[in-house]
Every structure is written in structure tokens, then in C-alpha cells.
Amino acid sequence: xxxxxxxxxxxxxxxxxxxxxxxxxxxxxxxxxxxxxxxxxxxxxxxxxxxxxxxxxxxxxxxxxxxxxxxxxxxxxxxxxxxxxxxxxxxxxxxxxxxxxxxxxxxxxxxxxxxxxxxxxxxxxxxxxxxxxxxxxxxxxxxxxxxxxxxxxxxxxxxxxxxxxxxxxxxxxxxxxxxxxxxxxxxxxxxxxxxxxxxxxxxxxxxxxxxxxxxxxxxxxxxxxxxxxxxxxxxxxxxxxxxxxxxxxxxxxxxxxxxxxxxxxxxxxxxxxxxxxxxxxxxxxxxxxxxxxxxxxxxxxxxxxxxxxxxxxxxxxxxxxxxxxxxxxxxxxxxxxxxxxxxxxxxxxxxxxxxxxxxxxxxxxxxxxxxxxxxxxxxxxxxxxxxxxxxxxxxxxxxxxxxxxxxxxxxxxxxxxxxxxxxxxxxxxxxxxxxxxxxxxxxxxxxxxxxxxxxxxxxxxxxxxxxxxxxxxxxxxxxxxxxxxxxxxxxxxxxxxxxxxxxxxxxxxxxxxxxxxxxxxxxx
Numbered sequence: 001x002x003x004x005x006x007x008x009x010x011x012x013x014x015x016x017x018x019x020x021x022x023x024x025x026x027x028x029x030x031x032x033x034x035x036x037x038x039x040x041x042x043x044x045x046x047x048x049x050x051x052x053x054x055x056x057x058x059x060x061x062x063x064x065x066x067x068x069x070x071x072x073x074x075x076x077x078x079x080x081x082x083x084x085x086x087x088x089x090x091x092x093x094x095x096x097x098x099x100x101x102x103x104x105x106x107x108x109x110x111x112x113x114x115x116x117x118x119x120x121x122x123x124x125x126x127x128x129x130x131x132x133x134x135x136x137x138x139x140x141x142x143x144x145x146x147x148x149x150x151x152x153x154x155x156x157x158x159x160x161x162x163x164x165x166x167x168x169x170x171x172x173x174x175x176x177x178x179x180x181x182x183x184x185x186x187x188x189x190x191x192x193x194x195x196x197x198x199x200x201x202x203x204x205x206x207x208x209x210x211x212x213x214x215x216x217x218x219x220x221x222x223x224x225x226x227x228x229x230x231x232x233x234x235x236x237x238x239x240x241x242x243x244x245x246x247x248x249x250x251x252x253x254x255x256x257x258x259x260x261x262x263x264x265x266x267x268x269x270x271x272x273x274x275x276x277x278x279x280x281x282x283x284x285x286x287x288x289x290x291x292x293x294x295x296x297x298x299x300x301x302x303x304x305x306x307x308x309x310x311x312x313x314x315x316x317x318x319x320x321x322x323x324x325x326x327x328x329x330x331x332x333x334x335x336x337x338x339x340x341x342x343x344x345x346x347x348x349x350x351x352x353x354x355x356x357x358x359x360x361x362x363x364x365x366x367x368x369x370x371x372x373x374x375x376x377x378x379x380x381x382x383x384x385x386x387x388x389x390x391x392x393x394x395x396x397x398x399x400x401x402x403x404x405x406x407x408x409x410x411x412x413x414x415x416x417x418x419x420x421x422x423x424x425x426x427x428x429x430x431x432x433x434x435x436x437x438x439x440x441x442x443x444x445x446x447x448x449x450x451x452x453x454x455x456x457x458x459x460x461x462x463x464x465x466x467x468x469x470x471x472x473x474x475x476x477x478x479x480x481x482x483x484x485x486x487x488x489x490x491x492x493x494x495x496x497x498x499x500x501x502x503x504x505x506x507x508x509x510x511x512x513x514x515x516x517x518x519x520x521x522x523x524x
Contacts (some may be wrong), residue, residue: 017207026204027146030139031154033199035161037097037139040193041104041132043165045070046317049338050173053322054182059117063322064446066117070318072125075439077132078310078431084137085428093138094203100134101196103127108190112183133431135196138203141427144413144420145206151410152363156353159406163349163398166317166342171335293418293426298480302417303433304472306408309371310437311444311465312378313405316397317341318442320390323455329387337391341398348402356407363407364416364477370403371470377401378463382456416480437465 048070055066087096107128114120140155147154169189176185293299320341324334352370356363377397384390409427412418418426445458 017209022206023147023150025146026206027143027154029202030143030146030204031158033202034139034143034155034158036199037135037196038159038161039165040196040199041136042162043169044108044189044193045073045132046162046166046342047169047173047338049318049321050170050177050335051182051186052318053325054177055117055120058182059120061117062446063449064443067318067442067446069117069120069124071439071442072121073129073132074310074441075435076126076129077136078433078435079439080130080133081137081431081435082428084133085141085425087134088138088141092205093142094200094205096134096138097200097203098197100131100136101194101200103131104135104196105131105190105194107131108193109187110190112187112190135200137427137431139199140409141423142203142206144410144423148420150357151413152356152407153353155410156349156356156406160346160349160402162405163342163346163402166345167339170338170342171332174331174335293422293429296418298416298476299412299418299426299430301472301475301479302412303430305371305469305476306430306434307437307469308465308472309404309408309469310434311441312374312462312469313401313441316378316381316401316459316462319445319449319455319458320394323381323458324387324390326455327385327387327390329390333387337387337394340391341394341401344395344398345402345405348399349406350402351399352403352407362416362477363411363414364473367404367407367411368470368473370400371466371473374400374404375463375466375470378459378466381459384456416477441465 052066055061055069056063059066084096107123107126110127111120111123114123140159143155143158144151173185173189176188180188317338320338321334324337325331329337352366355361355366374397377393377400380393380396381390384393409430412426412430413420413423441462444461448457448461449455451457
């Protein structure tokens with residue numbers, strides 16, 4: 001049970017080799033890097049609402065057309081998730097995350113010089129969106145590989161970087177815009193996001209090599225002893241043919257064998273050594289992307305949950321500031337509402353991680369309760385009419401969003417969904433399926449706003465999607481239980497087929513042999 005680590009003194013470019021999941025070690029550095037990756041990816045996306053009115057005025061566009069910027073960004077980020085998985089399996093997580101950081105920074109810096117909203121679609125939507133995917137997904141995947149028992153808690157705490165980013169970026173960018181304008185503010189954000197390259201350089205790969213227990217080979221016997229054993233074995237086999245049963249005599253079963261063996265102070269039965277399971281046999285080739293998870297009904301239900309729940313992830317943070325401004329709340333107080341939502345999300349993520357870290361607990365049911373409460377929070381927004389009402393709804397929504405957003409991807413590693421073995425491929429396919437909702441969510445809310453001329457109506461589409469997501473999430477566990485039951489039945493049926501049936505005349509043949517040998521003896 002002792003865990004060994006190799007290459008601890010090597011530079012961070014070499015992989016860590018463990019005999020079991022470390023639940024710490026270099027994983028703490030990965031968690032630190034994931035904190036800042038979250039802050040500089042999802043934190044910036046959720047803070048983009050501070051630019052919303054400025055872009056509408058500069059480009060003279062409607063709500064729905066401006067909302068397509070983030071919509072395309074989220075769509076590209078989720079749609080290219082399988083590409084992120086393939087590249088990570090091919091080139092490693094470190095290289096992919098660093099390349100993603102370069103793309104994010106390039107897109108943001110170029111967007112600061114945009115002249116039309118279409119330019120924003122290409123720069124922030126496509127270029128930065130692809131960079132977000134390449135940066136976020138490999139980081140959360142490798143973090144899950146470094147932890148087992150503490151996975152839920154560590155992932156939840158590390159993911160609070162997004163919340164701290166919204167809390168600090170929203171007021172900071174608002175103040176910065178007053179000094180240098182929205183273009184230079186966007187340029188500053190792009191330069192800051194280049195630090196994702198540093199975070200990516202810290203992602204050291206991990207290799208788990210289990211130990212196997214083997215018995216030591218006994219010392220080679222003298223030549224004379226071998227001849228004695230062979231003669232004894234041949235004689236015993238010939239004598240046993242008369243009874244119709246052939247006996248295979250091993251050296252350890254031969255009488256007198258203990259005299260021929262050299263004496264040893266310790267019994268050979270207790271001599272055991274531990275050897276490391278090195279890569280002596282050729283390792284099977286790793287699949288770049290495993291779509292076999294699509295045959296798992298529990299994963300399909302979980303993917304549909306992510307599809308509909310994504311409708312409620314981004315639109316509220318995008319429209320909370322325009323909603324507060326439409327209610328007559330000042331810009332400063334509107335930024336405080338978004339910051340309060342972010343702080344509440346921090347406590348939500350930490351609370352969810354702490355609860356899910358408890359043993360034993362069915363984590364999928366805790367997630368379902370949080371999704372139902374998140375739906376209630378979304379339905380409450382249209383009833384807010386002043387600052388404190390909107391602040392209360394934002395805090396409640398932020399807390400419940402933290403419980404879901406920080407755990408829905410790591411829950412793929414649980415046995416109720418797909419398990420840790422298929423976590424990498426499942427995460428790529430899962431986020432890929434989310435892309436449709438990421439593309440449709442903000443524009444759908446924008447159409448409702450343009451139609452009703454009321455920002456509170458944008459939250460109805462989010463709430464409806466979250467309710468549908470709760471329905472599919474409730475089906476995950478029953479589907480998994482049914483699948484396991486069917487697999488167990490198939491295993492029992494196959495085991496029954498493997499047992500060979502003895503021929504009916506098997507006993508009669510032996511009895512016949514015995515009778516013939518008996519007659520032969522009488523004749524003699």
C-alpha cells in the first residue's frame with residue numbers, strides 16, 4: 001500500500017509516476033493553475049456584460065445581435081471540445097493549454113480594434129472561443145486525474161477562480177472604461193489573458209503504474225533430483241492407468257521430495273517480492289476519442305441535462321447589468337449586483353464540494369436538488385423591481401449556480417455516469433453536446449428582450465431550460481441501475497454457457513474400464 005513517486009526532482013516537463021492516485025502531490029500545483037485558468041476564461045466571459053451597452057452604442061446594434069458575440073464564443077468553446085480531447089491525447093495537456101492561451105489573447109487584443117459587430121464575431125467568438133476550449137477542458141481533466149477521494153472538494157474550490165474574477169473584474173473594468181474607454185479596456189483584458197500560457201506550463205502529466213505481487217521462483221534443483229522425480233512421476237502415472245484415472249504428479253507432491261530439496265531457513269511459500277508493473281509488454285494504443293460512451297443510456301441522459309442546463313448558465317450574468325439599468329439602478333450599483341452574484345457563487349462551489357466529498361453519498365441526487373433550486377432562482381428574477389430585490393435574487397442564483405457549475409463536469413468521473421476511465425472522452429463529448437445550447441441561449445434571451453422590451457423576460461428561457469435539465473438528470477441513476485442489471489444478467493448467462501456439459505457415457509466408460517481390468521486380474 002506504500003505509494004512511490006518517481007521524477008520528483010525532475011523539471012516539470014517530465015511526467016509524475018505514481019503507484020496509485022496521489023490525492024495531492026503535484027496535484028495542488030495543478031489546482032492552483034486551474035484556479036487562474038477559470039478566472040481568465042469563464043471569469044472573463046461572465047464579466048463581458050460590462051461591455052454590453054458600450055458595444056450597442058458604438059456599433060448601433062440590437063441586444064440580440066450583440067449577444068451573438070458571447071453566444072458564438074460559447075458555441076465554439078463547447079463545439080470544439082472533442083478537438084481539445086484529441087489534441088490533448090496526442091500532444092499532451094500542457095501544449096494544448098498553452099496554445100489556447102495564445103489564441104485567447106490574440107482574439108481579445110484584435111477585438112479591441114474591431115469596427116463592426118461581425119469583426120467581434122470572428123475575433124472573440126471564433127478565435128477566443130477556440131482558445132477557451134483548448135485551455136479549460138484539458139486543465140479540469142488532468143486535475144481530476146490527480147485526485148480521487150478529494151476530487152469533488154478540490155475541483156469545487158479551484159473553480160472559484162471564475163467567481164473571484166467576476167467579483168474583481170466587473171468593478172475594475174467598469175472603472176477602467178471611465179478612464180481609457182472600452183477599447184483599451186478590452187485590450188488590457190487580452191494582455192492579461194496571456195498569462196494562461198504560464199498556467200499551462202505547470203500541467204505535468206501523470207502516469208499510474210500499479211504494483212503486482214508475485215512469488216519468488218524456487219532455486220533450481222540438482223540434476224539427480226530431477227531424474228528421481230521424473231522416474232517417480234512416470235511410475236506413478238503407469239500404475240494409475242488401471243483405475244481409469246490419470247494422476248499428474250508434481251514435484252511438490254512426490255514423497256521424499258522434501259529430502260532432496262536444499263534446506264532453507266524460511267519457507268518458500270512465504271517468500272514474496274513486490275515488483276513494479278513496468279511497460280514490458282506493449283501497451284494498448286490509446287484512443288484519441290472514445291465515442292463508446294454514447295451507448296451508455298445514463299451518459300445520454302446526463303448529456304441532455306447539460307444541453308438544457310447550459311441555457312441558464314450564461315444569459316443571467318450577461319443580462320443582469322442591462323436589467324438593473326432598465327430598472328433605474330446606477331452603473332456602480334449594477335456592478336455591485338454582479339459582484340455579489342460572483343461571491344455567492346464562491347460559497348456555492350465550496351459548499352457543494354464539501355457536501356459531495358462526504359462518504360457515503362449519492363452525488364447525482366445532490367446535484368439534482370441543486371438544479372431544482374437553481375430553476376426556482378431563475379423564475380424569481382422577473383419579480384424583482386428594485387435594487388435589494390434584484391440583489392437577493394442574484395445572491396440566491398449565484399449560490400445555486402456555484403453548486404451546479406462547479407460540479408457538473410467532474411461528476412462525469414463518478415460511476416453513476418461513466419467513471420474515471422472514460423472521463424477524458426466523456427468530457428469532450430459532453431461539452432460538445434452543450435454547444436447547441438451555448439449557441440442558442442443568449443440570442444434566444446435577446447429575442448425575448450427585443451420582443452417584450454423587458455429584460456426580465458430573458459430569464460424565462462433560462463428557467464425553462466433548467467427545468468428540462470432537471471428532468472433528464474433525474475433519469476441518470478435509473479438508467480445506470482438498469483444498465484448494470486442487464487450487464488449482470490448477460491454475465492450470468494455467458495458464465496452458464498461456458499460450463500462444459502459432460503457426456504452421458506462418461507461414467508459408463510470409466511465403469512467399463514474398471515470391469516475389464518477386473519476380469520483381466522481374475523484371468524491372471
